[in-house]
Amino acid sequence: MELETLRNALIQLSEEQKEIKRELSKLAKDRRLETEISSNCLCLPKEIQMEQQKLNSELQEGKEEGCTEAVPKAKEIEDEMQKLVLQNFLLKATIEKKTKKIERLQQKLKRQRAKLASSPLA
8 A cells, every 4th residue: 555655656746747847848948038038138228229319310400400300200219219118127027037937946846856866666
């Protein structure tokens, strides 16, 4: 009877370990995607700077030409910059959450491996 209980526990641990590995695999894919997103986030400040330069250039052209079109365009560019800043913030928050989840699952997997290794059938 004891052997049967140990066998069932070992099977359950094995299934849990497989599930954790599947989750880690999925999270690894997510992490790769997040890395791509993160590298894109690093580009956002440069994009914002370029937009600001473009805005300044258009404003200067508007002043020189006496054009009133630059003001609405400047507002449009400013709105786009705000959207980019918000998007950058949200992406960073998502990356942090996913990273924490990956770390928790890795710790869980370590515990399961240790539990499996210390089992009498190992």
